[in-house]
Amino acid sequence: MHPLLSKKGFIIDIDGVIGRGESPIEDGILGVKKLREMNKKIIFVSNNSTRSRRIMMERFRKFGLDVNEDELLMATYATARFIASEKKNAKIFTTGEAGLIEELKLAGHEIVEYDKAEYLVVGSNRGVNFDLMTKALRACLSGMRYVATNPDRIFPAEDGPVPGTGMIIGALYWMTGREPDVVVGKPSKVIMEQALEILNLDAEDVVVVGDQIDVDVKAGKAVGAETLLVLTGVTTKENLEKMVERFNLKPDYVLDSLAKLFD
Amino acid sequence: MHPLLSKKGFIIDIDGVIGRGESPIEDGILGVKKLREMNKKIIFVSNNSTRSRRIMMERFRKFGLDVNEDELLMATYATARFIASEKKNAKIFTTGEAGLIEELKLAGHEIVEYDKAEYLVVGSNRGVNFDLMTKALRACLSGMRYVATNPDRIFPAEDGPVPGTGMIIGALYWMTGREPDVVVGKPSKVIMEQALEILNLDAEDVVVVGDQIDVDVKAGKAVGAETLLVLTGVTTKENLEKMVERFNLKPDYVLDSLAKLFD
Numbered sequence: 001m002h003p004l005l006s007k008k009g010f011i012i013d014i015d016g017v018i019g020r021g022e023s024p025i026e027d028g029i030l031g032v033k034k035l036r037e038m039n040k041k042i043i044f045v046s047n048n049s050t051r052s053r054r055i056m057m058e059r060f061r062k063f064g065l066d067v068n069e070d071e072l073l074m075a076t077y078a079t080a081r082f083i084a085s086e087k088k089n090a091k092i093f094t095t096g097e098a099g100l101i102e103e104l105k106l107a108g109h110e111i112v113e114y115d116k117a118e119y120l121v122v123g124s125n126r127g128v129n130f131d132l133m134t135k136a137l138r139a140c141l142s143g144m145r146y147v148a149t150n151p152d153r154i155f156p157a158e159d160g161p162v163p164g165t166g167m168i169i170g171a172l173y174w175m176t177g178r179e180p181d182v183v184v185g186k187p188s189k190v191i192m193e194q195a196l197e198i199l200n201l202d203a204e205d206v207v208v209v210g211d212q213i214d215v216d217v218k219a220g221k222a223v224g225a226e227t228l229l230v231l232t233g234v235t236t237k238e239n240l241e242k243m244v245e246r247f248n249l250k251p252d253y254v255l256d257s258l259a260k261l262f263d
Numbered sequence: 264m265h266p267l268l269s270k271k272g273f274i275i276d277i278d279g280v281i282g283r284g285e286s287p288i289e290d291g292i293l294g295v296k297k298l299r300e301m302n303k304k305i306i307f308v309s310n311n312s313t314r315s316r317r318i319m320m321e322r323f324r325k326f327g328l329d330v331n332e333d334e335l336l337m338a339t340y341a342t343a344r345f346i347a348s349e350k351k352n353a354k355i356f357t358t359g360e361a362g363l364i365e366e367l368k369l370a371g372h373e374i375v376e377y378d379k380a381e382y383l384v385v386g387s388n389r390g391v392n393f394d395l396m397t398k399a400l401r402a403c404l405s406g407m408r409y410v411a412t413n414p415d416r417i418f419p420a421e422d423g424p425v426p427g428t429g430m431i432i433g434a435l436y437w438m439t440g441r442e443p444d445v446v447v448g449k450p451s452k453v454i455m456e457q458a459l460e461i462l463n464l465d466a467e468d469v470v471v472v473g474d475q476i477d478v479d480v481k482a483g484k485a486v487g488a489e490t491l492l493v494l495t496g497v498t499t500k501e502n503l504e505k506m507v508e509r510f511n512l513k514p515d516y517v518l519d520s521l522a523k524l525f526d
Contacts, residue, residue, distance in 0.1 A: 125393070126393045127392075127393065128391075128392065128393050128396070129390075129391065129392055130388070130389045130390065130391050130425075130426065133391070133426050133430060134424075134425045134426060137417065137424060137425070137426055137430075138423060138424060141424060153437060153438045154400065154438050154439075160397075160401060161397075161400060161401060161404060162393075162397045162400070163393065163396050163397060163400055163434070163438060164438075166437050166438055167396060167400075167434045167437065167438055168434070169437060170433050170434045170435075170436060170437020170438060171426070171430045171431070171433045171434040171437070172433075173433060173437065174416060174429050174430065174432060174433020174434070174436060174437070175416045175417050175426060175427075175429055175430055175433060176417075
């Protein structure tokens with residue numbers, strides 16, 4: 001039996017582990033099913049900043065995997081939770097999309113214009129435009145508390161690289177000199193500590209599984225958990241060595257896919 | 264007589280000196296008229312990256328000042344000239360607006376898609392969107408030569424700050440680690456050397472006039488010209504001392520407006 005199967009909980013990345021966009025990764029899904037058979041506690045943690053848990057549950061269903069809301073911790077929901085931990089019913093101006101707005105509202109927050117806000121929440125937006133950036137700029141200049149859903153600079157989409165949330169973070173940094181006061185998504189501890197809290201486990205009792213060394217492995221190490229890198233996403237057999245060198249970080253275990261835990 | 268009136272040529276900024284957006288600054292226009300009566304050589308140099316010379320000539324006409332194309336050197340036109348000096352009929356992908364595209368085409372360049380381009384030209388665009396940023400990102404990642412019209416991070420519009428070209432430069436920097444290979448607009452020497460060449464004068468024979476210490480005064484000093492700061496724009500009597508301190512740069516002369524040269 002693989003030594004990681006002695007752990008009680010699994011914090012599992014979605015993109016590059018369970019699916020690639022709309023397409024399932026069969027060996028990732030198989031791995032999850034086998035972990036469930038062993039009654040492992042599982043939470044899916046993703047830096048996705050545009051989708052609500054509701055939307056992600058639908059995607060999982062299409063992958064042939066039924067998950068409930070408690071098993072999903074995306075940057076959208078985690079950001080809403082984080083702000084609620086600081087301030088109930090906060091007034092928020094956000095650059096984000098409907099999925100982020102849905103989670104912010106579900107957590108009791110109010111979406112307002114930039115000049116009425118207590119929080120600037122930066123999340124990716126495929127509808128970004130000059131007006132939205134002008135409002136974000138002014139919110140940022142005002143000095144209000146500034147939270148980013150995730151730090152991803154580039155997202156590897158199926159047809160090539162596209163801007164991540166980092167596009168907006170970088171634009172604001174260049175214009176104002178400000179970086180986010182808090183970044184919620186991986187490799188930040190913020191989302192990882194929420195995952196541990198939801199699982200009700202200590203870091204030593206969990207494994208953090210993902211496909212990116214600078215995101216997933218770094219996030220796992222940030223809370224002191226063991227890490228498993230799978231080669232079904234950004235990191236591959238071919239680039240593994242380069243990636244380890246580039247980020248100067250070594251996962252505790254490397255497997256071709258999540259299912260290989262059971263070989 | 265003011266000592267600067269012994270100079271042969273005047274390199275004059277537009278926004279904050281001659282006009283504020285669509286509105287004229289009367290004392291700036293009066294100053295230009297008096298300089299013309301003295302037969303001074305004049306060129307208007309602006310970091311404007313969205314307007315062609317044709318559009319700017321119309322604006323000057325509304326201000327009651329007739330100028331011809333040879334007297335206008337905007338970042339749009341200067342960028343087109345700069346690229347032509349490196350490569351005739353270059354294939355260009357640009358983030359810019361119609362005014363920039365007009366000047367690039369007039370200079371003989373061809374506007375193409377990002378995957379066919381030899382140059383990435385970044386200029387401001389009030390129609391910026393996710394698709395445009397995706398293309399700019401991919402152009403930037405390809406390593407092609409990268410020219411920015413101007414470095415302005417924030418533009419002080421009449422209703423408040425709005426993003427300058429720096430918004431796109433900053434976003435690309437954050438995502439790719441690349442800064443422009445060449446920046447054309449002030450305080451770069453590129454546009455200033457073009458101005459001197461068009462005037463056919465040496466730096467010691469000209470005055471650089473503007474309202475911003477970090478843009479106009481810095482540009483003048485970059486080519487070794489004397490500088491005149493006027494207080495009709497960004498710099499005011501109230502913030503002058505702070506601005507000098509902040510940018511650690513002192514203009515050679517300070518006047519309330521361009522017309523004060525004749526007091």
